[in-house]
Amino acid sequence: MSVVEIDKPDAVGDVELAKRAGAGDAGAFEQLYHRHFRRVYSLCLRMLGNPTEAEDLTQEVFTNLYRKIGSFRGDSQFTTWLHRMTVNQVLMHFRKKSTRTEFTTDEGETPVQIVQGTANADRMPIIDRIALEDAIAKLAPGYRTVFVLHDVEGHEHEEIARMLGIAEGTSKSQLHKARLKLRELIRQQAKLN
Numbered sequence: 001m002s003v004v005e006i007d008k009p010d011a012v013g014d015v016e017l018a019k020r021a022g023a024g025d026a027g028a029f030e031q032l033y034h035r036h037f038r039r040v041y042s043l044c045l046r047m048l049g050n051p052t053e054a055e056d057l058t059q060e061v062f063t064n065l066y067r068k069i070g071s072f073r074g075d076s077q078f079t080t081w082l083h084r085m086t087v088n089q090v091l092m093h094f095r096k097k098s099t100r101t102e103f104t105t106d107e108g109e110t111p112v113q114i115v116q117g118t119a120n121a122d123r124m125p126i127i128d129r130i131a132l133e134d135a136i137a138k139l140a141p142g143y144r145t146v147f148v149l150h151d152v153e154g155h156e157h158e159e160i161a162r163m164l165g166i167a168e169g170t171s172k173s174q175l176h177k178a179r180l181k182l183r184e185l186i187r188q189q190a191k192l193n
């Protein structure tokens with residue numbers, strides 16, 4: 001097999017691979033899996049904070065994708081469709097475990113933004129990124145979900161409210177409390193170092 005032939009499959013777009021996979025082409029599905037496995041796992045890990053659960057859910061996402069690939073119409077980008085499917089799978093996992101009910105704290109803080117989003121996390125030094133990821137993993141599941149959906153994935157509160165089945169104000173409150181808790185956790189980690 002020549003180098004040109006090896007590179008050839010990557011030239012095929014996700015939409016075309018999805019159409020082929022929907023028609024029963026196992027090789028096309030395998031290419032989609034290899035292209036998107038890390039992204040799906042990363043999203044699951046950020047939302048769950050547990051590598052084992054993230055691995056299990058990643059497999060569930062791709063099993064679900066295999067069953068539903070024929071329904072992809074191409075109205076949106078394939079990555080957007082897969083992202084939504086992944087988020088929905090994680091949210092269903094939360095519902096099954098009933099961890100979604102943890103929405104408030106005893107402190108009853110007022111909504112003031114203290115921590116800015118993590119959109120520039122890729123430019124952070126590796127140690128700071130590790131500290132941030134550790135702090136995110138320590139958040140309560142409800143806080144972590146809203147934080148990841150809003151500050152990491154960029155969803156609006158209205159969209160998060162629909163996805164989670166909560167009020168938009170609850171989403172805003174969850175985000176505020178998540179940011180406060182992250183700030184506290186990062187301060188604690190800095191004192192230890």
